[in-house]
Amino acid sequence: MSRLTQCFETLSNAGRKAVIPYIVAGDPTVASTVPMLHSLVAAGADVLELGVPFSDPMSEGPVIQRGHERGLANQVSLTQVLEMVTEFRQQDQATPVIIMGYANPVERMGYAVFASECATAGVDGLITVDLPPEEVGPLNVELHKVAIDNIFLISPTTPAQRIKTITANASGFIYYVAVKGVTGAGNLDSSDVGVHLDLIRAETGLPICVGFGIKDAESAAAVGVMADGVVVGSALIDTMTNAMESGSSLDEGIEKAVTLLRSIRAGVDNM
Amino acid sequence: MTEMISPDLFASVPDPDGRFGPYGGKFVAETLMSALADLERVYRDLSCDSDFQREFDSDLAHYVGRPSPLYEASRMSDAIGGARIFLKREDLNHTGAHKVNNTIGQALLAKHMGKKRIIAETGAGQHGVASATVAARLGLECHVFMGAEDIKRQSLNVYRMKLLGAEVVPVTSGSKTLKDAMNEALRDWVTYVDNTFYIIGTVAGPHPYPMLVRDFQSVIGREARRQSLAMTGKLPDALVACVGGGSNAIGLFHPFLADEKVTMYGVEAGGHGVETGQHAAPLSAGVPGVLHGNRTYLMQDQNGQIMETHSVSAGLDYPGVGPEHAWLKDIGRVNYVAANDDEALAAFHHWTRTEGIMPALETAHALAYAEKLAAEMTPDQHIIVNLSGRGDKDILTVAAIEGIEV
Incomplete structure (x- = not known):
């Protein structure tokens, strides 16, 4: 059983929901990334999502775009991201780690090399924003060989009949994008989320996590009631960078983001 | 080496998945997949509809x-x-410029799909001007994404677009040129996908754009x-x-x-x-x-x-x-x-x-x-x-x- 499946089973048995933070590798510094991942786990994260910096992050709003720019300025490539996962695994063999990014760095590395390096590093899952089921076939073949989960996005615009096409290719969990838009955008409508989650549940027994538009304990709790987990990214990065821009140190900035995650954990646990 | 190629080959691309050999395809975020499918369906129907073709040809003759x-x-x-x-x-x-051949065609598609808002990316500004022009003619709202660097070097076209009633949105991310303008247009499209038609200016982007822009040009x-x-x-x-x-x-x-x-x-x-x-x-x-x-x-x-x-x-x-x-x-x-x-x-x-x-x-x-x-x-x-x-x-x-x- 994969680390992700195990994780969701344990949570489900305990009647708990997954809290999944997203940060960009190398943002704000290369040295801060792995310690921040450990801090996020200590603050209650169940699964970690690590963003691979890309020059053209087409689905990201301004907050995460700037995170990608900082990661690139720190010269973080896909190879370095995998090295960070390797380093993280030296202290934590339990928490699932997903890497999230765009197709081209993976294409450039080569699917087979990428899959085997992921397995060696201890990566559990992959989200590639611009590889829909129609384009993912050859990569999925390689991921299956090394039992790495491929996690797909389903959005409010996904027609009901298409959900099956997506779930057929997916493993680990389904990531429901709660708003039409880029990361960090708008406010989500939780009643609309409920309708879509029911449609997805009709097609798959995989856990469903919801992301895009979750900003705080309240919005996390509103969605957590319906889903198996919540993903929070922009709010963490925004909290960290705002603090640093108003004079806080790197450690204080990270601590503020970790504190936000702790309050989201509490919000989801106490709903 | 061209003697080896069957003439039929060129009529066979793209395949139904939008591929030209190993190239092309639809590498986009899930939110856009249904919009692309809608566009593909509408285009497939209209491209063999004689009324649509007549309208396109007439616009090319009398407007262009x-x-x-x-x-x-x-x-x-x-x-x-x-x-x-x-x-x-x-x-x-x-x-x-040649750009208008395509914007006329895509604006007609937008009209048939009932989209009231169009967006476009532009580099030199020619596609932006051609998009703003057809938007003015059809009474559509138009937003043109343009790299901040390009806005500086193509100030005449920027003013032209504004005169035509378009909003020119400066893009300050990345290299501040055409590729970044296209990123920003895709971000806008994903946000306003219900009422927005994205007029891509070249034979790139996800299927069916490379095919339909080629056909119009x-x-x-x-x-x-x-x-x-x-x-x-x-x-x-x-x-x-x-x-x-x-x-x-x-x-x-x-x-x-x-x-x-x-x-x-x-x-x-x-x-x-x-x-x-x-x-x-x-x-x-x-x-x-x-x-x-x-x-x-x-x-x-x-x-x-x-x-x-x-x-x-x-x-x-x-x-x-x-x-x-x-x-x-x-x-x-x-x-x-x-x-x-x-x-x-x-x-x-x-x-x-x-x-x-x-x-x-x-x-x-x-x-x-x-x-x-x-x-x-x-x-x-x-x-x-x-x-x-x-x-x-x-x-x-x-x-x-x-x-x-x-």
Whole structure:
């Protein structure tokens, strides 16, 4: 059983929901990334999502775009991201780690090399924003060989009949994008989320996590009631960078983001 | 090697998944997949609907001013002393470039789909102007995304778009040029996908864009084919067009692809020289990858990050190229070459002074190569160059490069 499946089973048995933070590798510094991942786990994260910096992050709003720019300025490539996962695994063999990014760095590395390096590093899952089921076939073949989960996005615009096409290719969990838009955008409508989650549940027994538009304990709790987990990214990065821009140190900035995650954990646990 | 290719091959691409051999496809976020499927369905129905075709042809005739002339550049041909050079005068279209052929077509699609808001990306501003123009005519809201760097170097077109009622949105991320404008347009589309039609300006992006933009632009090659036969009694020996994303080139080339005796040259932006790395010539010096919804040749580093490009012409300053060109390169049907900034600037002046036709700097790349090519050919042969746009928009750029205050 994969680390992700195990994780969701344990949570489900305990009647708990997954809290999944997203940060960009190398943002704000290369040295801060792995310690921040450990801090996020200590603050209650169940699964970690690590963003691979890309020059053209087409689905990201301004907050995460700037995170990608900082990661690139720190010269973080896909190879370095995998090295960070390797380093993280030296202290934590339990928490699932997903890497999230765009197709081209993976294409450039080569699917087979990428899959085997992921397995060696201890990566559990992959989200590639611009590889829909129609384009993912050859990569999925390689991921299956090394039992790495491929996690797909389903959005409010996904027609009901298409959900099956997506779930057929997916493993680990389904990531429901709660708003039409880029990361960090708008406010989500939780009643609309409920309708879509029911449609997805009709097609798959995989856990469903919801992301895009979750900003705080309240919005996390509103969605957590319906889903198996919540993903929070922009709010963490925004909290960290705002603090640093108003004079806080790197450690204080990270601590503020970790504190936000702790309050989201509490919000989801106490709903 | 073209003798080996069956003429039917060119009519068979893209396949139903939007692929040209290994290139093309639909590499986009899930939120856009249903919008692309809707567009594909509407286009499939309308492209064989005679009323739609009549409306498109009528707009091209009465609004754009088609057919555009095929003009023999006799003075230049005589000066070179090689092949006769003919210019397909897309610069005489309404708005001054080939771009409007496509925006007319896509605006009609938007109208049929009931979309009230259109968005576009632009580099040199020609596609932005052509989009703002059709939006004004149809009473649609129009937002044009343009790199902050390009806004500086194409200020005339920016003002033109504003006069036409469009909002020009400066893009300050990344390299602040065309690729970043396209990122931002995709971000907008994903946010307002319900009421918005994205008019992509070139034969790139996710399927069905490379196909439908090619189809709309192919009017150029169909006319040129007829005109060549009428004026010379034969097909041209060679075709030359500049290639950024590649829409004017595919528009000229496509109706000739099955004519194996017609050789074709796509001219990329060599910038400071392909060997310097400062250029925008992915077919000459790039490797395949995935960007902006399609697999194609890209300028990228060893980690798969997209590289910043350089060209004197904003319209060619793009790290990718349409997937059909990538395929045509691989199968050897089209030759892709490069012309550098200085060669394009020299051609800009040379053609302006010799023929009284001031080309866009993009087009000047094709003209620079055509001069070299013609010199190696004989007077019984002839070349058609796609004169894709006029150079009025570039006057300030040229003046600045030459240190002249206007």
